[in-house]
Amino acid sequence: MAGQKKTLLKVIILGDTEVGKTSLMQQFINGKFSQQYKATIGADFLPKDMIIDDKNITMQIWDTAGQERFQSLGVAFYRGSDCCVLVYDVTNLKSFENLTSWRDEFLIQANIKDPDNFPFIIIGNKIDLEEGKRLISTKKAQALSNSLGNLPYFETSAKESVNIDQAFEVVARCALKQEEIMEFNDDYTDAVNINVDDDNYNNCAC
Amino acid sequence: MINYIIISSSGKPIYAFDNNNIIVYSAIIQSIVSYFTYSTSPNQLINSIKNNNSFINFAHYNPFILISISPINHHHNPSSLSILYNYLISLLSKPYIDKIFNKYPNFDFTKLLSNSDILTLNSICHDLSLNNNPIFNYNSLQTLPINYKIRSKINSKFNSLSTSNLLFGLITTSNFKLISILKNIQNSNHNLHISDLSILFKIISSSNNFKLNSQYITNETFWLPICLPKFNSNGHLYTLIQFVELNDSRYQQLHSISANNNTDKLLIILMSPFKDSFNELKKISNNLIKSLLFNKKIFNSIYNPLSINLPIPSSIISYTIKNTSLLQFIESPSNSSSSPLNFKNSTIIIENYSNYKLFACKLSNYEIYLKINSSTPESQLLPISKSILNYCISNNHHLFIQ
Structure with a gap:
């Protein structure tokens, strides 16, 4: 029925409050960074057009609130995602330790039927901060990524725009792969069995 | 102007009459609807939002969310969103759509919409926005006034040609004024519904499939699978669609009637639940067309329908x-x-x-x-x-x- 069209990919960004989820998205989409922290209320949504291997895609990025009080919206946000980006702050141990909980929460709330093959990406943000402040080493983060199923892992700086495009290109590729494995039967024209099926309504309208 | 937006339950855009910012709007709409569905106790569905300028109407027919945004003083057709939903079902049937979304909640439904489907959606939204489709407005079908004795003759002929594989039949003008309607007596417990016919008529009139240079094609017979959601949303009926040219000087000579442009084309619609019944229905259609074209009284009554002389003043x-x-x-x-x-x-x-x-x-x-x-x-x-x-x-x- 349909020709070549832009593929729409729903991407969710999750992680503790103040790890830089909104900054990552703003840097990726608008090329801007703001020092000022403003908590995301509920969620923010931004589109980004990309071309991946000659395919036109639009990423519908859902930047969610890290704060606990907005978590009741989880089910609404997570369902029907094509990829989930888990973000932590390399200078914040707690945000790293919570990555597994974010992942598990997502799998439950989004009702993912094949958790082993759902695409997650891990991003360690704020690598621009001075080395002494860093609490999670690359090695440690890599080990976690491997233990969760060899998840792609990137270290980024939303402030200095380091590795952002590279990370989101992998996000797009993973989401696209997830979207492309869908199989559905092209023969959609099953006939009505008039001897078995009742009409939906019995009153005659003509 | 009213905007109509259709998204999937996961917030992926499917269609918007006005396409601006649809990616962002889709996510916001999904969040609002889901907030009420999941975060209110007891769970509630949001129906509408009203402010000083506009009225936003919501309908949640899983796996679709539909909304309309209209100016506050606009005459809003309360069936608008169900008409749009029924159109989506008419393309693929309810079980097929459910099967896809149950397996893949992240399914991008735009993959299944052809350009022709988008044209039809645009046309439906245009009609609903301007309230200029009387079938939608009045939930009824327009008739072609014909002397009842001649209409009875047409009906009898139609009935005599019917076979067990023909479920419904319609004879209309090309602008869908009803001349005759046939219901298979052996399947008399099945009924046609106005809302289903209104969708079929929109598919015929707004897609390019039945036209050449904006004119209906009369020298081809079309075979269209369509799900009629109110009749039965579980599957498709196979529909023969045939246009017949009336503005032909040979018929005017044959029947000694003068040229008139009141009715230019006829439309024959025959529906069967059987995929392989095209040849059988084509035969019925051919015989029906012959009996309509070669009987002078019948031809004339369709070509020059009765004028309606209502006793009304010029005001x-x-x-x-x-x-x-x-x-x-x-x-x-x-x-x-x-x-x-x-x-x-x-x-x-x-x-x-x-x-x-x-x-x-x-x-x-x-x-x-x-x-x-x-x-x-x-x-x-x-x-x-x-x-x-x-x-x-x-x-x-x-x-x-x-």
């Missing part, structure tokens, strides 16, 4: 008369299909506009809608309506299909 700009028991209507040739008036609990409505008034009343089994000059005194409207009613009652068998 009436246009009219629509609906037979509420048959769900059929007739209207003046110049009808501009102005916004349908909503009776709610009243039986008479008058609305004043700068150059005209709209008047509607319920009398017996009829609803009478008049567009009249502003200068017409309101005291005259009920007497005019009563004389229209008397005309309709005495000509009911010619005007409407019993």
Whole structure:
């Protein structure tokens, strides 16, 4: 029925409050960074057009609130995602330790039927901060990524725009792969069995 | 202007009449709907939001969320969103759509919409936005006035050609004025519904599949699988669609009638639940066409339909008369299909506009809608309506299909 069209990919960004989820998205989409922290209320949504291997895609990025009080919206946000980006702050141990909980929460709330093959990406943000402040080493983060199923892992700086495009290109590729494995039967024209099926309504309208 | 937006339950855009910012709007709409679905106790569905300027109407027919955004003073057709939903179901059937979304909640439904489907959605939204489709507005079908004895002849001929594999049949003009409708007697427990036919008519009139240079193609026979959601949303009926040219000098010579452009084409619609019944239905269609074209009285009655001579003064700009028991209507040739008036609990409505008034009343089994000059005194409207009613009652068998 349909020709070549832009593929729409729903991407969710999750992680503790103040790890830089909104900054990552703003840097990726608008090329801007703001020092000022403003908590995301509920969620923010931004589109980004990309071309991946000659395919036109639009990423519908859902930047969610890290704060606990907005978590009741989880089910609404997570369902029907094509990829989930888990973000932590390399200078914040707690945000790293919570990555597994974010992942598990997502799998439950989004009702993912094949958790082993759902695409997650891990991003360690704020690598621009001075080395002494860093609490999670690359090695440690890599080990976690491997233990969760060899998840792609990137270290980024939303402030200095380091590795952002590279990370989101992998996000797009993973989401696209997830979207492309869908199989559905092209023969959609099953006939009505008039001897078995009742009409939906019995009153005659003509 | 009204905007109509359709998204999947996961917030992926499917269609928007006005496409601006649809990616962002889709996510916001999904969040609002889901907030009420999941975060309110007890769980509630959001129906509408109203502010000073606009009215936002929501419908959640899993796996789709549909919304309309209209100006606050606009005559809003309350069935708009279900009409759009029914159109989506008519393309693929409910079980097929459910199967896809149950397996893949992240499914991008735009993959299944062809350009022709988008054209039809645009056309439906255009009609709903301007309230200019009388079938949607009045939830009834327009008839072609024909002498009832001749209509009976057409009906008998149609019935005599019917086979067990033919479930429904329709003869209409190319602008969908109903001439005859056939229901298979052996399957008499199945019924056609106005909303299903309105979708079929929109598919025929708005997609390019049946046209060449904006004219309906008469030398091809089409075979279209369509799901009629109100009849049965579980599968498809196979539909033969054939247009027949009437403006042919050979018929005029044969029947010794003068050229007239009242009815230029006929439309034959035959429906079967069986995929392989095309040849059988094609034979029925051919025989039916022969009997319509080569019988002088029948041809003439369709080519030059009865004129409706309503007893109305010149101050009436246009009219629509609906037979509420048959769900059929007739209207003046110049009808501009102005916004349908909503009776709610009243039986008479008058609305004043700068150059005209709209008047509607319920009398017996009829609803009478008049567009009249502003200068017409309101005291005259009920007497005019009563004389229209008397005309309709005495000509009911010619005007409407019993």
